[in-house]
Amino acid sequence: MVNWAKGLDGQLPGIVIIAALTIALLSLRFTEDVTQWSVISLAALTAGAYAGFLPWNIYPQKIMPGYGAGSIAGFLLAIISILSGAKLATMIIVLGIPTLDAIYTVARRLAAGKSPVWGDRGHLHHKLLDSGFSKRQVAFFYWLVTAILGFIALYLNSRQKLFTIVLLTVLVGGLLIWLNYFLSSSKPPGRANG
Numbered sequence: 001m002v003n004w005a006k007g008l009d010g011q012l013p014g015i016v017i018i019a020a021l022t023i024a025l026l027s028l029r030f031t032e033d034v035t036q037w038s039v040i041s042l043a044a045l046t047a048g049a050y051a052g053f054l055p056w057n058i059y060p061q062k063i064m065p066g067y068g069a070g071s072i073a074g075f076l077l078a079i080i081s082i083l084s085g086a087k088l089a090t091m092i093i094v095l096g097i098p099t100l101d102a103i104y105t106v107a108r109r110l111a112a113g114k115s116p117v118w119g120d121r122g123h124l125h126h127k128l129l130d131s132g133f134s135k136r137q138v139a140f141f142y143w144l145v146t147a148i149l150g151f152i153a154l155y156l157n158s159r160q161k162l163f164t165i166v167l168l169t170v171l172v173g174g175l176l177i178w179l180n181y182f183l184s185s186s187k188p189p190g191r192a193n194g
Contacts, residue, residue: 001074001099001102002015002016002070002073002074002077002095002098003067003070003073003074004070004098004101004105004123005097005098005125005142006065006069006070007123007126008059008125008129008135008138008139009058009059009060009061009135009136009139010057010058010059010061011138011139011142012050012057012065012069012070013050013051013053013054013057013058014054014139014142014143014146015095015098015142015143015146016046016050016073016076017050017051017054018094018143018147018150019077019091019094019095019146019150020043020044020046020047020050020076020077020080021043021047022090022094022150022153022154023039023043023077023080023084023087023090023091024039024040024043024044025154026084026087026153026154027039027043027087028040035083035085036084038083039080039083039084042076042079042080042083043080043084046073046076046077046080050073053065058136058139059134059135059136077095078091089153089158089161089162089165090153090156090161092165093149093150093152093153093156093161093164093165093168094146094150096145096146096149096165096168096172097142097145097146097149097172098142100168100169100172100173100176101123101124101172101176104173104176105122105123108122109122122180124172124176124179125138125142127179127180128141128179131182149168152164
């Protein structure tokens, strides 16, 4: 899911930095547990590595993250969320936009009879571009939503996290459906159909 969130300049590093810092801040609450020290260190290292990559990837990008950068980002975020203990729901909330975009994209492709992993322009970042956002604005939108979700996730208990995931699913799903409907209905008719 994180790998699919690298469709625009600066999108991936910003999301990874915010997600890793959220886990680091959450783990700082439990510093009396020695096992959390390595989680804090790994989360800070992950955030630092992608912060170093960000100036080269922000619009206009000079270096593009390949499959390896997206895969290692997802791997590191998964490791630190699992090692931090019971913070998996926090990571799902923080990465809510890429997660729900990936689920929606796979479902949309399967419903159309296409391969779920074959690329197209149906991701949320493509829809935002088509609706008039610039590449930089879409990246900032992803960062802002990820930061807001990260801030909210720091203060939720387990039950509230479940409700937040459901609410986020409804909101992002509604946004994706609305953008698909809005963009398809606002296109001018082609020559063939009048």
